[in-house]
């Protein structure tokens with residue numbers, strides 16, 4: 215796959231081995247402030263993920279892996295550190311660190327996949343220095359490979375959509391943020407939108423605000439404006455109305471979303487609100503496309519029923535968080551405004567599961583997977599093994 219597609223310079227994760235440094239963009243402050251925070255150890259990596267300063271399934275897995283890498287890199291400069299005493303001590307430190315990182319967020323499988331990869335490497339090595347070296351190498355590789363994987367997803371996805379729509383420009387709807395900020399770069403669903411745009415085949419991208427955390431209004435808006443991609447922000451509740459008005463002048467060809475975990479049969483967990491988008495896409499007879507790296511596919515589970523859905527704090531629903539200038543001007547401050555009266559009951563699942571039946575295609579870096587004719591399920595096991 216060609217490497218020539220321009221890549222956005224919106225970078226959420228910056229890692230260098232020499233000098234040892236891991237910096238993560240604090241996405242809670244976007245789009246108003248661009249502040250990178252230094253991560254020096256596993257605990258700080260865990261906090262970045264838990265507090266959603268970094269979010270998005272691929273980015274979570276990569277930051278978890280790199281936080282272990284930077285932790286080992288910085289600690290290993292201190293030769294007397296007891297965790298490097300022998301391979302058993304180091305291995306139990308790594309095991310405990312990975313188990314801890316895995317408790318940060320439960321739904322995106324990429325975190326668990328990254329942890330398994332690092333643990334398999336650790337188990338195989340017997341030399342302390344080799345263990346450290348291999349972990350750093352692998353974590354760095356995850357960061358580098360993700361960008362190329364996303365460009366491949368973008369190109370495969372655009373090709374799939376264009377094959378069915380030879381002569382027309384494509385209008386799309388997307389949800390949440392699946393772009394450079396949610397990955398190592400370029401993005402998955404947003405990667406497909408970028409590829410359509412770079413091929414001059416995108417007419418317009420509509421994107422939802424994505425309550426309660428507003429990844430769309432804050433982050434997708436930031437990326438689309440940055441790349442000058444023609445786009446319009448809508449509330450989550452406006453998608454069906456938009457599709458009902460879609461005609462040749464204002465055509466919407468596809469809804470394109472990312473994934474946090476795809477089960478073997480294709481059932482897909484993604485940001486809350488995705489399921490209702492799939493229902494409306496099917497009702498309006500337009501494509502519903504899931505874009506995700508193969509690391510988001512969990513072959514250990516048969517269906518979406520087995521996916522654990524993260525429930526987050528009530529205040530994400532009861533409050534709207536924004537950035538305001540303080541009264542004396544100057545400094546920007548993050549402020550929460552409460553909407554409902556005290557005492558209201560709140561339910562805040564962060565993700566939902568879209569049944570495979572409603573999904574037209576799953577686009578990965580290895581190619582596009584569609585359902586076998588006449589069936590309602592994907593056979594991801596056959597595709598990946």
Ligand code: MRU
Pocket residue numbers: 269270271272322389390391392393396397401402403429471472473474484485486564
């Ligand atoms: O809660 P978040 O912001 O981590 O949720 C992100 C999503 O649901 C994305 O759509 C998904 O992780 C894919 S990101 C390429």
